[in-house]
Amino acid sequence: MMTWGVFGILLGLLLWPEPGRASLPLNMESVIQALTELEQEAPATEARHTAPAWLLSVQDAGHRNPLRGFLLEAPEFKAAAREPRPLSPELLSFVEEVTRHDVRDGQEYGVVLAPDGSTVAVEPLLVGLEAGLRGRRAVNLTLDSYAAASWGAGASFPADQAESPNTMDSLLVATLAGDLGLTFLQDPQIPSQPGLGTEGCWDELSFPRNFTLLDPKPSALTMAFLNGALDGILLGDYLSRNPEPRLPLSDLLGQYYGAGVAGDPGLRSNFRRQNGATLALAPTLARQVLGALVLLQALEPAHPQLQNMSQEQLAQVATHATEEFTEAFLGCPAIHPRCRWGAAPYRGHPKPLQLPLGFLYVHHTYVPAPACTDFAHCAADMRSMQRFHQDTRGWDDIGYSFVVGSDGYVYEGRGWHWVGAHTLGHNSRGFGVAFVGNYTAALPTEAALRALRDQLPACALRAGLLRADYELLGHRQLVSTDCPGDALFGLLRTWPRFAATVRRRTARRSSRRRNRAHPSRSIPPTADLQ
Ligand SMILES: *[C@@H]1O[C@H](CO)[C@@H](O)[C@H](O)[C@H]1NC(C)=O
Ligand SMILES: *[C@@H]1O[C@H](CO)[C@@H](O)[C@H](O)[C@H]1NC(C)=O
Ligand SMILES: *[C@@H]1O[C@H](CO)[C@@H](O)[C@H](O)[C@H]1NC(C)=O
Ligand SMILES: *[C@@H]1O[C@H](CO)[C@@H](O)[C@H](O)[C@H]1NC(C)=O
Numbered sequence: 204m205m206t207w208g209v210f211g212i213l214l215g216l217l218l219w220p221e222p223g224r225a226s227l228p229l230n231m232e233s234v235i236q237a238l239t240e241l242e243q244e245a246p247a248t249e250a251r252h253t254a255p256a257w258l259l260s261v262q263d264a265g266h267r268n269p270l271r272g273f274l275l276e277a278p279e280f281k282a283a284a285r286e287p288r289p290l291s292p293e294l295l296s297f298v299e300e301v302t303r304h305d306v307r308d309g310q311e312y313g314v315v316l317a318p319d320g321s322t323v324a325v326e327p328l329l330v331g332l333e334a335g336l337r338g339r340r341a342v343n344l345t346l347d348s349y350a351a352a353s354w355g356a357g358a359s360f361p362a363d364q365a366e367s368p369n370t371m372d373s374l375l376v377a378t379l380a381g382d383l384g385l386t387f388l389q390d391p392q393i394p395s396q397p398g399l400g401t402e403g404c405w406d407e408l409s410f411p412r413n414f415t416l417l418d419p420k421p422s423a424l425t426m427a428f429l430n431g432a433l434d435g436i437l438l439g440d441y442l443s444r445n446p447e448p449r450l451p452l453s454d455l456l457g458q459y460y461g462a463g464v465a466g467d468p469g470l471r472s473n474f475r476r477q478n479g480a481t482l483a484l485a486p487t488l489a490r491q492v493l494g495a496l497v498l499l500q501a502l503e504p505a506h507p508q509l510q511n512m513s514q515e516q517l518a519q520v521a522t523h524a525t526e527e528f529t530e531a532f533l534g535c536p537a538i539h540p541r542c543r544w545g546a547a548p549y550r551g552h553p554k555p556l557q558l559p560l561g562f563l564y565v566h567h568t569y570v571p572a573p574a575c576t577d578f579a580h581c582a583a584d585m586r587s588m589q590r591f592h593q594d595t596r597g598w599d600d601i602g603y604s605f606v607v608g609s610d611g612y613v614y615e616g617r618g619w620h621w622v623g624a625h626t627l628g629h630n631s632r633g634f635g636v637a638f639v640g641n642y643t644a645a646l647p648t649e650a651a652l653r654a655l656r657d658q659l660p661a662c663a664l665r666a667g668l669l670r671a672d673y674e675l676l677g678h679r680q681l682v683s684t685d686c687p688g689d690a691l692f693g694l695l696r697t698w699p700r701f702a703a704t705v706r707r708r709t710a711r712r713s714s715r716r717r718n719r720a721h722p723s724r725s726i727p728p729t730a731d732l733q
Contacts, residue, residue, distance in 0.1 A: 319611070342370065606638075
């Protein structure tokens with residue numbers, strides 16, 4: 204026993220990572236830890252070399268991205284870099300790892316897992332914080348003249364005053380508009396199915412280290428990049444509107460990725476798209492994208508894609524890029540992919556849907572009865588429903604196409620392409636979407652309702668997954684059940700696409716025809732969940 208004990212300790216010591224060399228998990232808590240350590244070393248009042256600039260300087264982000272270098276004054280990045288600031292070796296190597304965003308060979312680098320389950324690119328987030336700390340500025344730009352001499356920067360940004368077409372907003376341009384314009388300039392046909400932004404999967408949620416994208420040929424506008432840019436804009440805007448004394452950035456991020464900034468539960472990462480829609484309004488954003496491209500043309504005269512482009516051509520790119528961002532990102536719900544909630548594999552062979560579909564069937568889960576209000580609980584609910592459907596019901600997978608949490612997220616079930624098991628006799632005709640909770644006497648949160656009422660159908664319609672004449676039905680209209688609950692069904696009846704009368708005859712005939720065509724259905728007939 205004694206020998207084994209000693210041996211165990213020795214073995215433990217051998218396997219224990221070398222102190223100071225262990226890698227930190229790639230999550231937002233590690234970013235906050237790095238900011239906390241910097242804040243302790245440098246007084247929070249220090250205005251010139253701020254923590255985000257210092258973190259960005261580790262990878263020389265200003266030098267690498269001329270637009271950011273210009274707007275955030277590159278020399279200051281360099282000055283900050285020269286100034287040694289104690290950061291433990293562990294945190295320093297973490298900072299080196301995450302402050303440079305990159306997409307290579309199907310892997311995405313420079314991203315971290317946030318507590319809300321979203322993945323966030325750190326570089327545009329830090330850029331937004333830095334732009335906000337410097338005071339969101341109006342940058343003068345004479346579009347007629349491409350000479351760099353015509354730039355001026357200084358005035359603070361008039362938040363609600365309509366800016367002239369010659370004025371750029373340093374915050375929007377440095378975080379989002381530049382990359383948006385350049386990416387669409389390089390490839391106008393970025394696939395957005397159904398939304399803009401490629402998702403990916405973490406190797407391990409409890410200790411994330413490796414992020415693999417789901418699309419092997421993604422554009423640079425990944426979901427993590429768009430999330431990081433939007434968070435940078437929202438937090439930068441908050442910082443520029445709330446001058447000294449400010450919250451330490453570590454606290455600001457802790458609140459934003461937690462319960463909400465300054466006690467406002469609406470201002471947190473879960474609702475970034477909704478909040479972003481009010482900040483990055485399409486006409487403003489299109490002007491910023493155009494401004495960013497024109498500025499880049501002046502800063503980099505030899506840029507291969509920008510050379511010889513007329514202002515009209517650039518304006519077309521800007522309009523298209525803005526439309527895609529507004530409709531296919533801000534206008535789509537935030538959907539956590541299956542790997543994010545820890546889905547077990549599909550059993551058997553999934554049957555493809557014949558798209559587009561004509562119906563959206565609304566459910567409530569009933570059990571679990573409590574609404575889930577954070578990622579951990581919603582993901583656990585998804586896993587427990589999948590276990591119940593697979594093990595108890597004997598189905599191939601969780602029955603629903605999508606599940607709506609009360610945390611601002613939609614969770615992917617069978618998704619857009621596979622026949623579900625949600626509405627007996629109608630599974631191949633519509634998507635089945637369930638709200639987590641019991642809505643017999645209460646209603647889902649407004650955020651959850653918005654996802655199903657406004658975002659999911661509009662996004663699917665645009666992507667050609669739903670027919671233009673799609674109808675919304677409650678589960679109880681097709682199957683003998685109380686689902687989706689009296690309260691929710693009562694509300695559903697007031698929604699524009701709600702169909703009071705069911706096209707039953709058509710439904711029967713077409714489902715019979717389909718059954719004959721596919722005698723060996725891979726999905727067993729499904730029962731109501733209640
Ligand atoms: C930018 O333009 C505005 C309005 O044309 C002017 O008031 C301001 O002084 C200019 N700022 C700089 C730094 O050139
Ligand atoms: C990350 O995961 C992918 C897929 O599992 C694997 O191919 C790749 O080698 C991993 N990369 C690292 C650095 O571990
Ligand atoms: C841009 O125009 C210049 C001069 O007209 C020409 O030499 C150059 O090759 C053009 N560049 C591109 C990418 O078409
Ligand atoms: C669902 O809500 C109704 C009304 O509040 C209640 O009577 C019922 O017991 C609830 N069911 C579950 C499973 O919680």
